[in-house]
Amino acid sequence: MRTLITGGAGFIGSHLCERFLAEGHEVIAVDNLITGDLANLDHLRVNPKFRFIGHDISNPLKVREKLDNVLHFASPASPVDYLEHPIPTLKVGSLGTHNTLGLAKAHGARYLLASTSEVYGDPLEHPQKESYWGNVNPVGVRGVYDEAKRFAESITMAYHRVHGVNTHIIRIFNTYGERMRLNDGRVLPNFMYQALMGESITVYGKGDQTRSFQYVSDLVEGIWRLLPTDHHDPVNLGNPAEITILEFAEEIKKLAGSKSEIVFKPLPQDDPKVRQPDIARARQLLGWEPKVGRDEGLKRTMDFFRRKLGK
Ligand code: NAD
Numbered sequence: 082m083r084t085l086i087t088g089g090a091g092f093i094g095s096h097l098c099e100r101f102l103a104e105g106h107e108v109i110a111v112d113n114l115i116t117g118d119l120a121n122l123d124h125l126r127v128n129p130k131f132r133f134i135g136h137d138i139s140n141p142l143k144v145r146e147k148l149d150n151v152l153h154f155a156s157p158a159s160p161v162d163y164l165e166h167p168i169p170t171l172k173v174g175s176l177g178t179h180n181t182l183g184l185a186k187a188h189g190a191r192y193l194l195a196s197t198s199e200v201y202g203d204p205l206e207h208p209q210k211e212s213y214w215g216n217v218n219p220v221g222v223r224g225v226y227d228e229a230k231r232f233a234e235s236i237t238m239a240y241h242r243v244h245g246v247n248t249h250i251i252r253i254f255n256t257y258g259e260r261m262r263l264n265d266g267r268v269l270p271n272f273m274y275q276a277l278m279g280e281s282i283t284v285y286g287k288g289d290q291t292r293s294f295q296y297v298s299d300l301v302e303g304i305w306r307l308l309p310t311d312h313h314d315p316v317n318l319g320n321p322a323e324i325t326i327l328e329f330a331e332e333i334k335k336l337a338g339s340k341s342e343i344v345f346k347p348l349p350q351d352d353p354k355v356r357q358p359d360i361a362r363a364r365q366l367l368g369w370e371p372k373v374g375r376d377e378g379l380k381r382t383m384d385f386f387r388r389k390l391g392k
């Protein structure tokens with residue numbers, strides 16, 4: 082089996098490359114390093130079954146070797162990153178998805194799209210089931226990411242219906258773990274950095290908004306189980322354990338043994354008030370559920386950041 086993974090030098094992409102290589106696949110990682118880091122792949126580049134292609138997937142790509150699977154994970158994913166790169170984000174969600182679907186079609190390969198809980202926007206239904214159509218502001222600042230992913234889902238279903246491509250769509254909820262970028266602006270790296278460095282922990286708004294955090298190995302397991310199926314409708318992959326952002330700040334501060342004070346900053350525009358996956362579909366279809374709780378996952382991730390910061 083040969084698997085091409087776009088966004089392979091990113092946080093999730095690098096874990097996927099690692100898992101597919103461990104399962105005996107040949108892996109081709111494609112990345113333009115806009116938010117990724119080749120260092121995430123250092124430990125894999127010595128493996129003869131691994132190849133890296135530096136390429137912006139918003140431009141078409143031809144691959145000589147026969148591909149069995151195409152996994153499209155390329156996209157800025159942190160709100161700070163996609164606000165900094167709005168047009169590349171729109172392009173990789175639209176043109177990049179079109180190009181990777183074309184690649185899968187040309188090779189007769191299975192296809193998997195990394196979509197997101199952001200397709201539900203600021204949800205009016207809670208928890209979020211796959212049947213919910215969402216509440217997205219198309220012209221707000223987050224629209225560049227949300228609408229690109231919504232378009233990506235539409236074109237993926239069209240390639241399945243029109244061209245018979247064996248497509249899969251996952252809606253990933255907030256995922257964390259080793260190899261997140263310390264400065265990517267997402268809540269977990271921010272809080273861990275601030276707690277470990279003794280800086281103020283910045284809670285946006287009142288901190289009563291909620292998120293549900295999934296450890297990366299659980300996500301990778303869900304992807305591994307979904308890919309061989311013939312299920313084409315979207316599947317939520319996330320950990321339903323929901324927490325307010327203020328509680329999350331306190332949890333990380335305690336884990337770090339930190340004396341940092343918690344300060345409140347303005348809430349960004351269109352910041353979703355609640356987010357929690359309904360994972361009944363993944364449970365039933367894949368016999369999957371998250372195995373790593375926040376206690377264990379946060380500890381592992383903090384150890385990684387401690388090593389990075391020498392703390
Ligand atoms: P990340 O920023 O660490 O990784 C994204 C990777 O894609 C980076 O290596 C980046 O350089 C690469 N990339 C971006 N645009 C590209 C382009 N045009 N061509 C080639 N490479 C490009 O982010 P991540 O958290 O690992 O996210 C990976 C995927 O998972 C994204 O598609 C994201 O939307 C999705 N996702 C992640 C989460 C999460 O909580 N981490 C939640 C929902 C969805």
Ligand code: UDP
Pocket residue numbers: 159160161255266267268269271272283284285286290292326348349352353
């Ligand atoms: N957040 C925060 N402080 C930070 C960074 C983020 O309070 O330093 C909040 C943010 O407003 C949001 C939640 O944490 O409500 C999760 O933000 P993140 O950027 O990780 O991703 P999102 O889930 O919004 O896509």
